[in-house]
Amino acid sequence: MGDNESKEFILEFFKNSDIADKDGVLAISKVPKEFETFIGKNAPYKLVFDVKMHNKIKDSELITQGSYFLIAMRNYLSDKGQTSLLKINIAPDLSKINLILPKNSKIISIKPADFEFISRFHFLSIYQYLNEKKQSINNIIVRDNKILDISLKGLKTVKGNQEEISQIDLTKFYELAKNQLKRQVAGEIKPIKYYLKERLDKELFRVKDHYLKKIKEKDEELESCERKIKLLQSKLKHTYYDRDISILQMQIRESKERLENLKKKVYKERLKAEETFHITDEVEKHALSIKNSLINITLFYYPIYNILVSGKGKDYSMKYDPILDTIS
Numbered sequence: 481m482g483d484n485e486s487k488e489f490i491l492e493f494f495k496n497s498d499i500a501d502k503d504g505v506l507a508i509s510k511v512p513k514e515f516e517t518f519i520g521k522n523a524p525y526k527l528v529f530d531v532k533m534h535n536k537i538k539d540s541e542l543i544t545q546g547s548y549f550l551i552a553m554r555n556y557l558s559d560k561g562q563t564s565l566l567k568i569n570i571a572p573d574l575s576k577i578n579l580i581l582p583k584n585s586k587i588i589s590i591k592p593a594d595f596e597f598i599s600r601f602h603f604l605s606i607y608q609y610l611n612e613k614k615q616s617i618n619n620i621i622v623r624d625n626k627i628l629d630i631s632l633k634g635l636k637t638v639k640g641n642q643e644e645i646s647q648i649d650l651t652k653f654y655e656l657a658k659n660q661l662k663r664q665v666a667g668e669i670k671p672i673k674y675y676l677k678e679r680l681d682k683e684l685f686r687v688k689d690h691y692l693k694k695i696k697e698k699d700e701e702l703e704s705c706e707r708k709i710k711l712l713q714s715k716l717k718h719t720y721y722d723r724d725i726s727i728l729q730m731q732i733r734e735s736k737e738r739l740e741n742l743k744k745k746v747y748k749e750r751l752k753a754e755e756t757f758h759i760t761d762e763v764e765k766h767a768l769s770i771k772n773s774l775i776n777i778t779l780f781y782y783p784i785y786n787i788l789v790s791g792k793g794k795d796y797s798m799k800y801d802p803i804l805d806t807i808s
Contacts, residue, residue: 486543486550490527492617493553495633497523504533505540519552554615557604557775563650565640568632568782570802577787577800580807585791592783595645596801598623600632601657602776605665608769609676616668617775620660622653627660630803632780645781654777661772672768680766684759691755698747709735 490506491499500507511523526540527549534542541549572590581587603618621628709732716728785800787807798807 563777566637567640588788593786595781598780600778604773606771620657683762
């Protein structure tokens, strides 16, 4: 991971902790006890991304590719797979409601009605290729049959009470979240795939060019041997001394043996097989491995309000969603 990617990953990981980012040092405190136990070190953590800073800052953790701290974070997330139930305590905002009510309407009363549900799926994606390993966290929020592009940060939540709500089947929401994850991952890996394709194209060109030259060399060697035999045979026709005839006959015999050996080795097939092996090897080396893990599911529930409204000479009721800020 590059410094920026590592930093983004860390900020997302510790988003519910206290983080101070100053002079190249990430100071992280108020970390969940569970993580402190897992990593074997209590907060606060001082995280730096430069060796010089690491030498200057006492008890700092150097964040580099493959560093213990990053690996521990990833392993911690991989083991987390659990479901949490949280209740959002949110009251209706009269100023917002008045803005979206029909004109000349007046609120008579507001009362909590049913609960609405939002599920958040927390995925860890690890991309591995060549000698690189990158990771990202994707939070996907689903309500009913829709993906929501909203932030739940800053909302007051408490531990949920299962008795307050009916049983919820998250299966279909999980399928929606997985499909959304595929789309998000596809966007994240586009530059990686482009980089790998460029690298692979260069390596494949190098391999093919190498074996093209080798086959050409062997072809030329075979042709040279055939030309030499013809030349020696031509000389033999015009030679009259026994000693010279004997030498030429020996040279022709040796050249023919060499020619037969070249043909017997079936060099083209052998070199083509070698080329195929190295091409397959390069393709495998430049493959992108993607591992998606579901880290956590959080089911949020919160009250939907019944609003009794007076307008146009009659009273009517509406439902107000304080999270989406909508009236129906």
